[in-house]
Amino acid sequence: MVSSPAILRLCRWGPKNWARSRGPSTLRPGGQVSWLTARTAVTVTVEPAGRSLWDEPVRISASGLAPEQRVTLRASLRDEKGALFRAHARYCADAHGRLDLARAPALGGSFAGLEPMGLFWALEPEQPLLRLVKRDVQTPFTVKLEVWDGHDPEPGRLLGRTEHERHFLGPGVRREPVRAGRVRGTLFLPPGPGPFPGIVDIFGVGGGLPEYRASLLAGKGFAVIALAYYLYEDLPKGIQALQLEYFEEAVDYLRSHPQVQGPGVGLLGISKGGDLCLSMASFLKGITATVIINGSLVNVGGILHYKGTVLPPAPLNLNRVKMTKDGFVDIVDVLNSPLEEEDQNSIIPVERAESALLFLVGQDDHNWKSEFYAREASKRLEACGKKPQVICYPDAGHYIEPPYFPMCHASLHSLVGQPVIWGGEPRAHSKAQEDAWKQLQAFFHKHLGGK
Numbered sequence: 001m002v003s004s005p006a007i008l009r010l011c012r013w014g015p016k017n018w019a020r021s022r023g024p025s026t027l028r029p030g031g032q033v034s035w036l037t038a039r040t041a042v043t044v045t046v047e048p049a050g051r052s053l054w055d056e057p058v059r060i061s062a063s064g065l066a067p068e069q070r071v072t073l074r075a076s077l078r079d080e081k082g083a084l085f086r087a088h089a090r091y092c093a094d095a096h097g098r099l100d101l102a103r104a105p106a107l108g109g110s111f112a113g114l115e116p117m118g119l120f121w122a123l124e125p126e127q128p129l130l131r132l133v134k135r136d137v138q139t140p141f142t143v144k145l146e147v148w149d150g151h152d153p154e155p156g157r158l159l160g161r162t163e164h165e166r167h168f169l170g171p172g173v174r175r176e177p178v179r180a181g182r183v184r185g186t187l188f189l190p191p192g193p194g195p196f197p198g199i200v201d202i203f204g205v206g207g208g209l210p211e212y213r214a215s216l217l218a219g220k221g222f223a224v225i226a227l228a229y230y231l232y233e234d235l236p237k238g239i240q241a242l243q244l245e246y247f248e249e250a251v252d253y254l255r256s257h258p259q260v261q262g263p264g265v266g267l268l269g270i271s272k273g274g275d276l277c278l279s280m281a282s283f284l285k286g287i288t289a290t291v292i293i294n295g296s297l298v299n300v301g302g303i304l305h306y307k308g309t310v311l312p313p314a315p316l317n318l319n320r321v322k323m324t325k326d327g328f329v330d331i332v333d334v335l336n337s338p339l340e341e342e343d344q345n346s347i348i349p350v351e352r353a354e355s356a357l358l359f360l361v362g363q364d365d366h367n368w369k370s371e372f373y374a375r376e377a378s379k380r381l382e383a384c385g386k387k388p389q390v391i392c393y394p395d396a397g398h399y400i401e402p403p404y405f406p407m408c409h410a411s412l413h414s415l416v417g418q419p420v421i422w423g424g425e426p427r428a429h430s431k432a433q434e435d436a437w438k439q440l441q442a443f444f445h446k447h448l449g450g451k
Contacts, residue, residue: 042063047061054134054212071092071147072147072150074146077123079132079135085126085406086126090108090151107151111427120404129411130408132406138168146160168215170215173191184209186226188217190220193259194223194259197222197445197448198260198265199267200265203272204272214226220441221450229242240302241302242276243306265287266444268290271399272295274294275348277290278377282349283306297376298343299313313346317334321333328421360393362398367422391436393431395429407424408422
């Protein structure tokens with residue numbers, strides 16, 4: 001019996017030939033199974049074997065092919081709701097019948113060229129308007145990899161397959177639900193006694209409690225609280241009126257935790273979470289380092305209150321909404337950029353921030369003009385003698401995620417109520433995610449400490 005489906009290796013032929021061509025089976029070291037046939041068995045290998053963390057690259061290879069054999073590789077996974085995501089690419093084996101995706105360029109399909117992780121970042125939903133997210137970090141995604149004879153559109157028989165688990169909780173990472181006062185979230189702690197540099201992680205207008213970015217960051221040596229702020233348990237049902245005191249309470253909780261080193265903590269926010277983190281850095285104490293991913297300089301979506309100060313939401317110009325050729329909404333021009341007189345009360349007073357600031361920007365962001373807001377915030381900070389950092393990524397869209405998440409082209413915008421495009425070109429977006437992940441970790445380690 002095979003110990004894990006992630007290391008099951010089979011050679012399969014057409015259904016008519018299967019029974020008569022299958023020879024005796026052998027159990028290889030490590031529990032790997034290969035059927036001996038009249039032809040050489042095709043073995044599909046993923047290294048590291050069996051499992052890896054989602055943000056880690058893997059090495060995919062196949063052996064037992066004919067010299068220079070043309071094959072098609074397919075990858076697929078299902079999310080927790082059963083939605084199917086797939087990618088494929090055409091390859092040619094080398095003169096020894098081996099295929100190594102780290103050396104062999106794809107000849108077409110979902111991507112082309114030398115892309116060792118292309119079968120992951122090029123995954124596309126079978127049903128449109130779906131974005132791949134991880135809802136339960138305590139379970140892995142199982143990726144199925146198959147090798148088919150020939151090239152699309154009609155490859156021949158299935159030659160080999162394997163499964164590989166992609167996890168979101170690293171070895172020894174601890175997950176602790178947080179119900180402290182009003183604060184609702186999940187704290188992830190690295191292995192070891194600590195203390196660790198602390199980070200508050202905030203997402204956008206989807207609501208709920210996304211944990212996957214926080215859980216992966218905890219594996220890099222950070223104590224990270226994934227913070228919910230609406231549409232979760234007893235929190236508000238919308239963002240029409242948010243209290244910055246709630247976020248202050250979360251910062252205080254993290255700073256006072258015995259396994260979090262001080263004196264200050266970091267903030268990480270994307271989209272609406274980005275402007276919330278910018279507001280936190282501008283009004284609250286104890287913030288040492290802040291990373292904004294495709295955020296804005298204006299308060300968006302609803303009123304933000306803090307101790308008598310009110311930031312109204314930036315006005316929207318719905319006359320600037322455009323429709324794309326494929327019937328999606330493009331909202332990139334709905335917010336004013338450059339800023340106009342009517343925006344002044346909504347501008348976050350970033351000049352007050354004492355935190356180090358890093359802006360990560362997708363230059364093809366179609367949610368709003370993130371580069372404009374990052375540049376404008378940078379100018380205001382520099383006028384006060386501060387030195388923020390802005391890193392721009394050409395052809396990257398709005399949702400800059402941890403590495404190897406596929407780019408989401410379009411999905412339902414919860415505030416707009418319609419499907420919108422997010423921008424980006426898949427390959428460039430993937431490269432941006434890899435670099436941004438390294439940049440934000442280096443930034444936090446530099447300003448918060450730790451290893």
